[in-house]
Amino acid sequence: MKQSEASARRERLLSFLAQDAGNTQLLAEIVDLDLALGLLGDAEEHLDHGLKLAPHDPQLLFQKAGLALRSGAADEAERLFRNLFYDRGIDAPGIRYSLAYTLMLKSLHLEAKSLLGPIAGNPETPDATSLLVRCLHFLGELKEAIAVAEKYLLDHPDDAAMMGSLSLLYTDINDIPEAKTCFLKALELDRNFAETHGGLAVIAVLQGRHEDAEQAIKVALKLDPKCFSALFARTLLLSRAGRGTVAAKMIEGVLTTTPVPGGGTLADMLKRVVNKQNRH
16 A cells, blocks of 8 residues: 555544544554554553553553564563463464564574464465574574575565575685575565665675675665675775774774674674585
């Protein structure tokens, strides 16, 4: 639904609500529109009203958890999602996915994995498979992550983000030729995805093509100044050029606070890749 359509529908529903203030189903739909339009204050106000009328309504509580998550209150979101899923036994795909997503934000990847497995591929939760791949990567279960990603891509060959994730997995197991092939496929699908250019920069550094790496880094950071693969490539490039002090300063900043698939931070990923390269 376009923003103008959502706004017009919201106004109509608000007029209905004025005539039927106790209609919680109507309130829930208005909250969805509030969230879609970025009206978080209005969403909170309508949720408070709805929950006063029906404090145990699962749809309203699910929306309250989602609002908490969007507002940065991950602990409160986790509490509410857990209550719906575990305490009340509502095993709905959306609740499973939302709880798993929240748990991954808190680095609780093992529990998130158990929640995502049953809903990977479910049309109600189209992002569950990509989240599962990320989760497996964080856990270091690389072969399983590659298998899940490759199976998904058989049915969704145009998914540039998943192709990029597969590229990172191959990079992490030091299969550089396959990683490069996947990054190039991802680039064909979406030339404006910063992480793809950053990933190609990493491959270029590992293959000793430093000028190509610099060019890819520039493109990636222009698209997204916080592109983690580009920052990783730049650090790796500086280290290989003997500028360890500069690289160390970068690692002390962004790289030690940016979590990455495979576990740890960008600094940890740098160590893993360098160690694997040194063994070959």
